[in-house]
Amino acid sequence: MGEAASPQRGSVGGERTAEKASMRFGVLQFPGSCDDRDALRACRQVGEARLVWHEDTELSDVDVVVVPGGFSYGDYLRPGAIARFAPAMEAVTRHSAAGRPVLGICNGFQVLCEAGLLPGALLPNDYLHFVCRQVELRVESTSTPFTSECRSGQQLSIPVKHGSGRYFVPPEELDRIEARGGVVLRYAPGHNPNGSAHDIAGVVNEQGNVMGLMPHPEHAVDPLTGSDDGLRILASLAAWAVRQDREPLSA
Amino acid sequence: MKILIRPKPGILDPQGKAIERALPALGFEGVSQVRVGRLVELEAVEPDRVPELCDKLLANPLIEDYEIHLEETAPSG
Numbered sequence: 001m002g003e004a005a006s007p008q009r010g011s012v013g014g015e016r017t018a019e020k021a022s023m024r025f026g027v028l029q030f031p032g033s034c035d036d037r038d039a040l041r042a043c044r045q046v047g048e049a050r051l052v053w054h055e056d057t058e059l060s061d062v063d064v065v066v067v068p069g070g071f072s073y074g075d076y077l078r079p080g081a082i083a084r085f086a087p088a089m090e091a092v093t094r095h096s097a098a099g100r101p102v103l104g105i106c107n108g109f110q111v112l113c114e115a116g117l118l119p120g121a122l123l124p125n126d127y128l129h130f131v132c133r134q135v136e137l138r139v140e141s142t143s144t145p146f147t148s149e150c151r152s153g154q155q156l157s158i159p160v161k162h163g164s165g166r167y168f169v170p171p172e173e174l175d176r177i178e179a180r181g182g183v184v185l186r187y188a189p190g191h192n193p194n195g196s197a198h199d200i201a202g203v204v205n206e207q208g209n210v211m212g213l214m215p216h217p218e219h220a221v222d223p224l225t226g227s228d229d230g231l232r233i234l235a236s237l238a239a240w241a242v243r244q245d246r247e248p249l250s251a
Numbered sequence: 252m253k254i255l256i257r258p259k260p261g262i263l264d265p266q267g268k269a270i271e272r273a274l275p276a277l278g279f280e281g282v283s284q285v286r287v288g289r290l291v292e293l294e295a296v297e298p299d300r301v302p303e304l305c306d307k308l309l310a311n312p313l314i315e316d317y318e319i320h321l322e323e324t325a326p327s328g
Contacts, residue, residue: 078311085308114311121314128265168262168314195263 023241025049025234026062028092028108030072030083035105035218039068042218045231046238054086063241064101065092067108069161069216079122079164080110089115101145101237102210106162109202109212118205118212119177120169125162126195132161134226135215136188137201141181144204145240146211149232156185156229158215160193165214167196167203177203185213252298253320256310257288288315 025043029036029051036051043049043066052059054072059065072083083089089111096102096117104112112118125131136157139150150156169177174197177183185202192199194214202213217230258264267285274282291309295301301319310317 077309081308081311121311123262123314124265126263126265128269166263170313 022245023047023063023238024061025064025066025237026052026059027066027068028052028054028088029068030054030070030086030088032071032074033068033107034070035068035107035216036070038216039066039105039218042221042230042234045221046234047241052088052091054083054088057087057091059088059091059095062095063244064103064237065095066218067092067102067104067111068218069106069108072107072111075107075164078110078114079107080112080114083107083111084115093117096205096210099207099209101240103146103233103237104210104212105216105218106160106165106214109214110164112210112212117210118203119173119182120167120203122162122164122214123166123168124164125166125193128163130161130163131165131193132159133193134159135191135193135201137185137191137215138188139184140186141184141204143181144184144208144211144236146202146204146233146236147184149236149239154232155188156220156232157227158217158220158230159226160215162194162214165194165196167194167200167214169197174198180206182206184211185215252293252295252301252322254291254293254301254305254309255288255318255320256291256305256315257286257317259314259316262314 025047027036027039040049076082092102110122113121134157136155139147139154142150142152182203183200184204187199187201201215202211204211217233220227220230222228264286266287271285305317306312
């Protein structure tokens with residue numbers, strides 16, 4: 001039904017515009033990932049996409065890495081603690097070091113924090129409840145590859161579903177992140193579902209090419225399920241890749 | 252050896268709070284400051300490397316403290 005309602009534009013062999021042909025997402029797949037397929041499908045609405053198995057270390061054909069949600073390695077020890085040692089994460093670290101975008105969603109955000117690619121950590125929600133609901137987010141910065149297709153202050157309606165989403169960094173680091181404009185997405189007033197510091201829903205690293213967020217843009221890509229606001233984030237990344245095509249990073 | 256891992260002081264521990272709130276209903280009054288951590292038991296050929304192991308995997312130094320307890324050797328074979 002979803003396929004019929006919203007054809008997968010940009011898929012291999014499908015109808016493509018010149019813009020879409022030139023960029024590819026790589027969606028990581030760990031044992032225990034569960035949003036990899038949704039992410040793949042969502043990415044294909046704005047570009048090409050393929051899965052990257054956790055033992056795969058080849059990402060040279062990939063413009064943008066997506067570390068999806070789920071429960072990688074059963075979330076044993078701490079969410080993301082074991083996934084960060086997967087061979088694919090070495091490739092993700094190299095990809096990031098080259099200045100190319102990495103988007104971590106939910107468990108992917110936790111993995112990127114554990115891997116040290118993003119500051120901070122995600123703690124169990126303040127009331128210990130697993131939360132699964134639509135939340136409103138405010139776009140705090142549009143100068144990132146993840147939000148260039150959003151308007152500053154724009155409100156996005158995107159679902160969350162997590163048990164450990166309480167963003168924490170020590171206070172002095174939090175001040176530094178705020179000062180450099182590292183908070184890209186904030187829960188709108190009254191929408192903080194987990195007790196995150198400063199209502200933080202999404203942060204970007206200092207270089208601006210790695211973002212983690214707890215809400216799931218890949219679950220908000222069709223009005224049929226309530227919102228397609230998540231596409232703004234993926235479309236921003238597709239636009240980034242097209243810009244890079246014209247002005248490569250190495251130039 | 253045993254490795255005791257716990258949330259750093261000052262970090263809200265909702266698990267501890269939930270336990271604390273449940274205790275009066277069971278008739279246990281006056282229990283406070285409940286904090287929940289975890290205990291990892293392991294044997295290591297290179298005990299000197301265990302702190303590194305803790306920093307890199309068993310604990311997240313940003314949010315957790317850990318203590319390493321060497322077990323006393325058994326009195327006799």
